[in-house]
Amino acid sequence: MITKPDGNLRWVTTFGLGHLRPFPGTWGSLPPLALGLVILAIMPDNAAWMVLRVVMLPVFVIFTLACVFLGDKAEARYSKKDPSQVVADETAGMALCLMLMPAISNGVGAAISLVMAFAFFRALDIVKPWPASSLQATPGGWGVVLDDLVAGFQAAVLLWFAYIVANLG
Amino acid sequence: MALALVALLALAPDLAGRTGVQPALLAATILFVLAAATDALDGYLARKWNAVSVFGRITDPFADKILVLGTAVMLATPTFRITTDTESAMAAGFTGWMVVFILGRELLVTTIRGVFESKGVDFSASASGKAKMVIQSVAIPGCLLAAAVWASDRPNWAGWAVNAAAWGTTLITAASAVPYISRAAKASTNQHTQDTP
Numbered sequence: 070m071i072t073k074p075d076g077n078l079r080w081v082t083t084f085g086l087g088h089l090r091p092f093p094g095t096w097g098s099l100p101p102l103a104l105g106l107v108i109l110a111i112m113p114d115n116a117a118w119m120v121l122r123v124v125m126l127p128v129f130v131i132f133t134l135a136c137v138f139l140g141d142k143a144e145a146r147y148s149k150k151d152p153s154q155v156v157a158d159e160t161a162g163m164a165l166c167l168m169l170m171p172a173i174s175n176g177v178g179a180a181i182s183l184v185m186a187f188a189f190f191r192a193l194d195i196v197k198p199w200p201a202s203s204l205q206a207t208p209g210g211w212g213v214v215l216d217d218l219v220a221g222f223q224a225a226v227l228l229w230f231a232y233i234v235a236n237l238g
Numbered sequence: 239m240a241l242a243l244v245a246l247l248a249l250a251p252d253l254a255g256r257t258g259v260q261p262a263l264l265a266a267t268i269l270f271v272l273a274a275a276t277d278a279l280d281g282y283l284a285r286k287w288n289a290v291s292v293f294g295r296i297t298d299p300f301a302d303k304i305l306v307l308g309t310a311v312m313l314a315t316p317t318f319r320i321t322t323d324t325e326s327a328m329a330a331g332f333t334g335w336m337v338v339f340i341l342g343r344e345l346l347v348t349t350i351r352g353v354f355e356s357k358g359v360d361f362s363a364s365a366s367g368k369a370k371m372v373i374q375s376v377a378i379p380g381c382l383l384a385a386a387v388w389a390s391d392r393p394n395w396a397g398w399a400v401n402a403a404a405w406g407t408t409l410i411t412a413a414s415a416v417p418y419i420s421r422a423a424k425a426s427t428n429q430h431t432q433d434t435p
Contacts, residue, residue: 178395
Protein backbone atom coordinates (compact mmCIF):
# COMPACT_ATOMS: atom_id res chain seq x y z
CA MET A 70 0.00 0.00 0.00
CA ILE A 71 1.27 3.49 -0.84
CA THR A 72 1.31 5.68 2.25
CA LYS A 73 1.66 9.43 1.99
CA PRO A 74 5.29 10.43 2.62
CA ASP A 75 5.79 13.76 4.32
CA GLY A 76 6.73 16.85 2.34
CA ASN A 77 9.78 16.71 0.09
CA LEU A 78 10.45 13.10 1.05
CA ARG A 79 7.99 12.03 -1.64
CA TRP A 80 10.86 12.68 -4.08
CA VAL A 81 13.21 10.21 -2.39
CA THR A 82 10.50 7.54 -2.17
CA THR A 83 9.73 8.14 -5.89
CA PHE A 84 6.22 9.32 -5.02
CA GLY A 85 5.51 6.51 -2.56
CA LEU A 86 6.88 3.55 -4.58
CA GLY A 87 9.47 3.02 -1.83
CA HIS A 88 6.66 2.06 0.53
CA LEU A 89 5.56 -0.86 -1.68
CA ARG A 90 6.50 -4.36 -0.49
CA PRO A 91 8.14 -6.68 -1.32
CA PHE A 92 11.21 -5.51 -3.30
CA PRO A 93 10.89 -1.70 -2.94
CA GLY A 94 14.09 -1.19 -4.99
CA THR A 95 12.55 -3.07 -7.91
CA TRP A 96 9.41 -0.90 -7.72
CA GLY A 97 11.62 2.19 -7.66
CA SER A 98 13.46 1.07 -10.82
CA LEU A 99 10.24 0.55 -12.78
CA PRO A 100 9.26 4.18 -13.70
CA PRO A 101 12.23 4.75 -16.10
CA LEU A 102 11.61 1.33 -17.67
CA ALA A 103 7.88 2.04 -18.15
CA LEU A 104 8.65 5.49 -19.52
CA GLY A 105 11.24 4.01 -21.90
CA LEU A 106 8.83 1.35 -23.17
CA VAL A 107 6.13 3.98 -23.80
CA ILE A 108 8.61 6.19 -25.70
CA LEU A 109 9.75 3.25 -27.87
CA ALA A 110 6.11 2.33 -28.55
CA ILE A 111 4.87 5.78 -29.58
CA MET A 112 7.90 7.40 -31.23
CA PRO A 113 9.04 6.66 -34.80
CA ASP A 114 12.08 4.33 -34.98
CA ASN A 115 14.56 7.01 -36.09
CA ALA A 116 13.78 9.35 -33.16
CA ALA A 117 12.82 6.91 -30.37
CA TRP A 118 16.27 6.40 -28.83
CA MET A 119 17.21 10.06 -29.01
CA VAL A 120 13.94 11.04 -27.29
CA LEU A 121 14.46 8.28 -24.71
CA ARG A 122 17.93 9.58 -23.81
CA VAL A 123 16.71 13.19 -23.66
CA VAL A 124 13.82 12.22 -21.36
CA MET A 125 16.05 10.07 -19.12
CA LEU A 126 18.53 12.91 -18.53
CA PRO A 127 16.23 15.04 -16.30
CA VAL A 128 14.92 11.89 -14.57
CA PHE A 129 18.52 10.97 -13.73
CA VAL A 130 19.45 14.50 -12.60
CA ILE A 131 16.30 15.17 -10.52
CA PHE A 132 16.31 11.88 -8.61
CA THR A 133 20.09 12.01 -8.06
CA LEU A 134 19.78 15.51 -6.61
CA ALA A 135 16.81 14.38 -4.51
CA CYS A 136 19.02 11.70 -2.93
CA VAL A 137 21.96 14.08 -2.44
CA PHE A 138 19.95 16.88 -0.84
CA LEU A 139 17.28 14.87 0.97
CA GLY A 140 19.29 11.73 1.81
CA ASP A 141 20.25 12.95 5.31
CA LYS A 142 16.67 13.98 6.06
CA ALA A 143 15.35 10.60 4.87
CA GLU A 144 17.91 8.71 6.98
CA ALA A 145 16.84 10.75 10.02
CA ARG A 146 13.12 10.24 9.23
CA TYR A 147 13.43 6.44 8.84
CA SER A 148 16.19 6.12 11.50
CA LYS A 149 18.40 4.02 9.25
CA LYS A 150 21.40 4.34 6.90
CA ASP A 151 20.21 3.99 3.26
CA PRO A 152 16.62 3.13 4.26
CA SER A 153 14.67 0.76 2.00
CA GLN A 154 11.91 3.38 1.57
CA VAL A 155 14.39 5.58 -0.33
CA VAL A 156 14.22 4.34 -3.93
CA ALA A 157 15.06 7.56 -5.81
CA ASP A 158 18.58 6.12 -6.05
CA GLU A 159 17.21 3.12 -7.98
CA THR A 160 15.16 5.45 -10.21
CA ALA A 161 18.27 7.55 -10.96
CA GLY A 162 20.49 4.48 -11.54
CA MET A 163 17.97 2.90 -13.93
CA ALA A 164 17.56 6.20 -15.82
CA LEU A 165 21.37 6.46 -16.16
CA CYS A 166 21.53 2.91 -17.53
CA LEU A 167 18.80 3.60 -20.14
CA MET A 168 20.50 6.86 -21.09
CA LEU A 169 23.87 5.19 -21.75
CA MET A 170 22.89 1.79 -23.17
CA PRO A 171 23.26 0.96 -26.90
CA ALA A 172 20.31 1.66 -29.21
CA ILE A 173 18.70 -1.49 -30.59
CA SER A 174 16.65 -0.59 -33.64
CA ASN A 175 14.07 -3.38 -34.09
CA GLY A 176 10.77 -2.78 -32.21
CA VAL A 177 10.60 -6.07 -30.28
CA GLY A 178 14.38 -6.14 -29.89
CA ALA A 179 14.42 -2.62 -28.47
CA ALA A 180 11.74 -3.48 -25.90
CA ILE A 181 13.61 -6.66 -24.91
CA SER A 182 16.85 -4.68 -24.60
CA LEU A 183 15.17 -2.31 -22.13
CA VAL A 184 13.87 -5.23 -20.05
CA MET A 185 17.37 -6.77 -20.08
CA ALA A 186 18.83 -3.45 -18.94
CA PHE A 187 16.34 -3.47 -16.06
CA ALA A 188 17.25 -7.07 -15.09
CA PHE A 189 21.00 -6.39 -15.21
CA PHE A 190 20.67 -3.14 -13.30
CA ARG A 191 18.67 -4.80 -10.51
CA ALA A 192 21.06 -7.77 -10.31
CA LEU A 193 24.15 -5.52 -10.24
CA ASP A 194 22.50 -3.23 -7.69
CA ILE A 195 21.96 -6.22 -5.37
CA VAL A 196 25.30 -7.99 -6.01
CA LYS A 197 27.20 -4.64 -5.87
CA PRO A 198 30.51 -5.56 -7.52
CA TRP A 199 33.42 -3.21 -6.74
CA PRO A 200 33.45 -0.17 -6.58
CA ALA A 201 29.72 -0.05 -5.71
CA SER A 202 30.30 -2.07 -2.53
CA SER A 203 32.80 0.44 -1.12
CA LEU A 204 30.83 3.54 -2.18
CA GLN A 205 27.97 2.65 0.15
CA ALA A 206 30.12 3.78 3.04
CA THR A 207 30.15 7.38 1.68
CA PRO A 208 28.33 9.56 4.22
CA GLY A 209 24.99 11.32 3.59
CA GLY A 210 22.99 11.49 0.39
CA TRP A 211 25.92 10.62 -1.89
CA GLY A 212 26.28 7.33 -0.01
CA VAL A 213 22.63 6.57 -0.81
CA VAL A 214 22.89 7.21 -4.55
CA LEU A 215 26.49 6.56 -5.70
CA ASP A 216 26.35 2.76 -5.56
CA ASP A 217 23.16 2.75 -7.66
CA LEU A 218 24.69 5.08 -10.25
CA VAL A 219 27.69 2.77 -10.48
CA ALA A 220 25.33 -0.23 -10.92
CA GLY A 221 23.51 1.66 -13.71
CA PHE A 222 26.82 2.48 -15.39
CA GLN A 223 28.05 -1.12 -15.05
CA ALA A 224 24.81 -2.46 -16.58
CA ALA A 225 25.19 -0.06 -19.54
CA VAL A 226 28.84 -1.10 -20.03
CA LEU A 227 27.78 -4.75 -19.99
CA LEU A 228 25.13 -4.11 -22.66
CA TRP A 229 27.60 -2.12 -24.80
CA PHE A 230 30.16 -4.90 -24.49
CA ALA A 231 27.62 -7.49 -25.71
CA TYR A 232 26.64 -5.12 -28.54
CA ILE A 233 30.25 -4.81 -29.70
CA VAL A 234 30.86 -8.57 -29.39
CA ALA A 235 27.66 -9.34 -31.35
CA ASN A 236 28.62 -6.89 -34.11
CA LEU A 237 32.15 -8.33 -34.36
CA GLY A 238 30.36 -11.67 -34.94
CA MET B 239 12.98 -33.17 -14.97
CA ALA B 240 16.44 -31.56 -14.97
CA LEU B 241 18.05 -34.80 -16.16
CA ALA B 242 15.41 -35.22 -18.88
CA LEU B 243 16.19 -31.66 -20.02
CA VAL B 244 19.94 -32.36 -20.24
CA ALA B 245 19.24 -35.63 -22.11
CA LEU B 246 16.97 -33.76 -24.54
CA LEU B 247 19.70 -31.19 -25.22
CA ALA B 248 22.32 -33.94 -25.64
CA LEU B 249 20.15 -35.64 -28.26
CA ALA B 250 19.24 -32.42 -30.12
CA PRO B 251 20.57 -32.25 -33.70
CA ASP B 252 23.30 -29.73 -34.65
CA LEU B 253 21.92 -26.24 -35.29
CA ALA B 254 24.44 -25.35 -38.03
CA GLY B 255 22.56 -24.61 -41.23
CA ARG B 256 19.12 -25.13 -39.66
CA THR B 257 16.48 -22.43 -39.73
CA GLY B 258 13.09 -21.97 -38.09
CA VAL B 259 11.60 -23.42 -34.93
CA GLN B 260 13.37 -26.43 -33.40
CA PRO B 261 10.74 -28.56 -31.56
CA ALA B 262 13.27 -30.39 -29.35
CA LEU B 263 14.75 -27.11 -28.10
CA LEU B 264 11.31 -25.61 -27.60
CA ALA B 265 10.38 -28.64 -25.47
CA ALA B 266 13.67 -28.20 -23.55
CA THR B 267 12.82 -24.54 -22.86
CA ILE B 268 9.40 -25.51 -21.48
CA LEU B 269 11.04 -28.23 -19.35
CA PHE B 270 13.51 -25.69 -17.94
CA VAL B 271 10.74 -23.28 -16.96
CA LEU B 272 8.68 -26.07 -15.35
CA ALA B 273 11.72 -27.46 -13.49
CA ALA B 274 12.75 -23.99 -12.21
CA ALA B 275 9.17 -23.22 -11.12
CA THR B 276 8.75 -26.53 -9.25
CA ASP B 277 12.23 -26.11 -7.72
CA ALA B 278 11.22 -22.73 -6.29
CA LEU B 279 7.79 -24.01 -5.22
CA ASP B 280 8.94 -27.15 -3.40
CA GLY B 281 11.47 -25.20 -1.32
CA TYR B 282 8.81 -22.64 -0.42
CA LEU B 283 6.24 -25.31 0.50
CA ALA B 284 8.78 -27.31 2.52
CA ARG B 285 9.55 -24.23 4.63
CA LYS B 286 5.89 -23.18 4.89
CA TRP B 287 4.67 -26.64 5.98
CA ASN B 288 7.74 -27.18 8.17
CA ALA B 289 8.61 -30.28 6.14
CA VAL B 290 12.33 -29.58 5.63
CA SER B 291 14.16 -32.92 5.51
CA VAL B 292 17.77 -34.10 5.08
CA PHE B 293 16.73 -35.75 1.81
CA GLY B 294 15.30 -32.44 0.55
CA ARG B 295 18.35 -30.46 1.67
CA ILE B 296 20.56 -32.76 -0.42
CA THR B 297 18.38 -33.32 -3.50
CA ASP B 298 17.02 -29.76 -3.88
CA PRO B 299 20.39 -28.02 -4.48
CA PHE B 300 21.54 -31.03 -6.51
CA ALA B 301 18.55 -30.74 -8.88
CA ASP B 302 19.06 -26.97 -9.01
CA LYS B 303 22.73 -27.36 -10.01
CA ILE B 304 21.95 -30.02 -12.63
CA LEU B 305 19.29 -27.74 -14.08
CA VAL B 306 21.45 -24.61 -14.36
CA LEU B 307 24.92 -26.08 -14.90
CA GLY B 308 23.73 -29.03 -17.01
CA THR B 309 21.87 -26.70 -19.35
CA ALA B 310 24.73 -24.17 -19.51
CA VAL B 311 27.22 -26.97 -20.35
CA MET B 312 24.96 -28.28 -23.12
CA LEU B 313 24.44 -24.77 -24.57
CA ALA B 314 28.23 -24.42 -24.95
CA THR B 315 28.62 -27.68 -26.96
CA PRO B 316 29.26 -27.69 -30.76
CA THR B 317 25.56 -28.60 -31.27
CA PHE B 318 24.77 -24.93 -30.65
CA ARG B 319 27.39 -23.45 -32.99
CA ILE B 320 25.80 -21.62 -35.90
CA THR B 321 27.60 -20.47 -39.04
CA THR B 322 25.97 -18.16 -41.56
CA ASP B 323 27.23 -15.89 -44.32
CA THR B 324 27.66 -13.08 -41.81
CA GLU B 325 28.61 -14.76 -38.54
CA SER B 326 29.98 -17.78 -36.73
CA ALA B 327 28.68 -17.80 -33.19
CA MET B 328 26.97 -19.75 -30.43
CA ALA B 329 23.19 -19.79 -30.91
CA ALA B 330 22.58 -19.42 -27.17
CA GLY B 331 25.55 -17.11 -26.48
CA PHE B 332 27.26 -19.42 -23.93
CA THR B 333 30.83 -20.56 -24.61
CA GLY B 334 33.05 -23.04 -22.79
CA TRP B 335 34.97 -20.52 -20.68
CA MET B 336 31.72 -18.93 -19.48
CA VAL B 337 30.52 -22.30 -18.21
CA VAL B 338 33.88 -22.82 -16.46
CA PHE B 339 33.36 -19.47 -14.68
CA ILE B 340 29.81 -20.37 -13.62
CA LEU B 341 30.86 -23.87 -12.55
CA GLY B 342 33.89 -22.50 -10.67
CA ARG B 343 31.72 -20.04 -8.73
CA GLU B 344 29.25 -22.77 -7.75
CA LEU B 345 32.03 -25.13 -6.61
CA LEU B 346 33.80 -22.40 -4.65
CA VAL B 347 30.67 -21.20 -2.83
CA THR B 348 29.50 -24.77 -2.13
CA THR B 349 32.92 -25.59 -0.65
CA ILE B 350 33.02 -22.40 1.46
CA ARG B 351 29.51 -23.07 2.80
CA GLY B 352 30.35 -26.71 3.54
CA VAL B 353 33.54 -25.87 5.43
CA PHE B 354 32.06 -23.06 7.55
CA GLU B 355 28.69 -24.70 8.25
CA SER B 356 30.54 -27.78 9.50
CA LYS B 357 32.22 -25.41 12.02
CA GLY B 358 28.84 -24.07 13.12
CA VAL B 359 29.08 -20.75 11.25
CA ASP B 360 25.80 -19.67 9.57
CA PHE B 361 26.37 -19.45 5.83
CA SER B 362 22.84 -19.20 4.45
CA ALA B 363 22.34 -17.77 0.95
CA SER B 364 22.97 -14.03 0.62
CA ALA B 365 20.93 -11.53 -1.41
CA SER B 366 23.64 -11.66 -4.10
CA GLY B 367 23.23 -15.45 -4.34
CA LYS B 368 19.47 -15.07 -4.78
CA ALA B 369 19.89 -12.33 -7.42
CA LYS B 370 22.32 -14.59 -9.28
CA MET B 371 19.79 -17.45 -9.19
CA VAL B 372 17.03 -15.20 -10.60
CA ILE B 373 19.27 -13.96 -13.43
CA GLN B 374 20.33 -17.53 -14.30
CA SER B 375 16.73 -18.77 -14.20
CA VAL B 376 15.63 -16.09 -16.66
CA ALA B 377 18.69 -15.74 -18.93
CA ILE B 378 19.39 -19.44 -19.58
CA PRO B 379 15.87 -20.38 -20.76
CA GLY B 380 15.76 -17.06 -22.66
CA CYS B 381 18.92 -18.00 -24.59
CA LEU B 382 17.59 -21.52 -25.13
CA LEU B 383 14.33 -20.07 -26.46
CA ALA B 384 16.24 -17.84 -28.91
CA ALA B 385 18.12 -20.89 -30.23
CA ALA B 386 14.81 -22.83 -30.43
CA VAL B 387 12.96 -20.11 -32.34
CA TRP B 388 15.58 -18.96 -34.85
CA ALA B 389 18.39 -21.56 -34.95
CA SER B 390 20.88 -20.17 -37.53
CA ASP B 391 18.52 -17.56 -38.92
CA ARG B 392 18.32 -15.08 -36.07
CA PRO B 393 17.81 -11.33 -36.42
CA ASN B 394 20.70 -9.05 -35.40
CA TRP B 395 19.02 -7.91 -32.18
CA ALA B 396 18.55 -11.51 -31.05
CA GLY B 397 22.28 -12.12 -31.54
CA TRP B 398 22.97 -9.09 -29.35
CA ALA B 399 20.41 -10.18 -26.75
CA VAL B 400 21.79 -13.73 -26.32
CA ASN B 401 25.34 -12.34 -26.08
CA ALA B 402 24.26 -9.81 -23.46
CA ALA B 403 22.36 -12.47 -21.51
CA ALA B 404 25.29 -14.93 -21.58
CA TRP B 405 27.93 -12.32 -20.66
CA GLY B 406 25.69 -10.75 -18.03
CA THR B 407 24.87 -14.08 -16.43
CA THR B 408 28.55 -15.07 -16.34
CA LEU B 409 29.80 -11.82 -14.85
CA ILE B 410 26.99 -11.46 -12.31
CA THR B 411 27.44 -15.12 -11.30
CA ALA B 412 31.17 -14.56 -10.78
CA ALA B 413 30.62 -11.29 -8.88
CA SER B 414 28.02 -12.92 -6.62
CA ALA B 415 30.80 -15.07 -5.11
CA VAL B 416 32.54 -12.01 -3.64
CA PRO B 417 30.21 -11.52 -0.62
CA TYR B 418 30.66 -15.21 0.30
CA ILE B 419 34.45 -14.88 0.05
CA SER B 420 34.36 -11.74 2.25
CA ARG B 421 32.16 -13.51 4.82
CA ALA B 422 34.53 -16.51 4.78
CA ALA B 423 37.57 -14.26 5.25
CA LYS B 424 35.84 -12.46 8.15
CA ALA B 425 34.74 -15.72 9.80
CA SER B 426 38.23 -17.12 9.35
CA THR B 427 39.82 -14.04 10.97
CA ASN B 428 37.33 -14.18 13.88
CA GLN B 429 38.08 -17.85 14.44
CA HIS B 430 41.82 -17.23 14.28
CA THR B 431 41.46 -14.43 16.85
CA GLN B 432 39.45 -16.72 19.17
CA ASP B 433 41.98 -19.57 18.77
CA THR B 434 44.96 -17.33 19.55
CA PRO B 435 45.62 -17.28 23.32
